[in-house]
Amino acid sequence: MMAKLTDLFTPRRTLIAVFVMVAALPSARAQEQLRVTSGDTSGQEIQQYCTNIIDQARDQRYLMQKQELENLQQDVDNRIAVMEARKAEYEDWLKRRNDFMQQAEGNLVNVYKTMKADAAAPQLEQVDAGLAAAIIMKLPPRQSGLILAEMDAKKAAMVASIMSSAADKTTSRDPS
DSSP: OHHHHHHHTOHHHHHHHHHHHHHHHHHHHHHHHHHHHTTHHHHHHHHHHHHHHHHHHHHHHHHHHHHHHHHHHHHHHHHHHHHHHHHHHHHHHHHHHHHHHHHHHHHHHHHHHHSOHHHHHHHHHHSOHHHHHHHHHHSOHHHHHHHHHHSOHHHHHHHHHHHHHHHOTTSOOOOO
């Protein structure tokens, strides 16, 4: 019995069996292609199906775009709310700062009103020219003249220039 089994599996017979199997593969592919090409009616069915669902697909796409736009609108609304909160916070801070500056400026002007011109001039030379001009403009004219006379000529000219442009209606930013 053992000899008969080995006769069945000789290399030559194994090679023939492999050849028969390989030869059968192309015919299987040909049959498969035949099935695909003979299904032209299914291509029409596919076309008909796509035509039938095109409106539903379009509606679904519009719904998705609408949802995305709503999400974007919500994001914009949130950012606007944050910006408005920051704007209100900034306006509150600016109001408190301006109130403080007016109070400090009023007190500062009173300090310079009591000072002699020869003592006030060197101090005003050291501060910003705009601040010096604002202080000198709020002092009585006689005292302002004495302080400007005691100041360095270049600094006094710069302060006087700022004072004159502040009084000039054509350079004012006030629309009225």
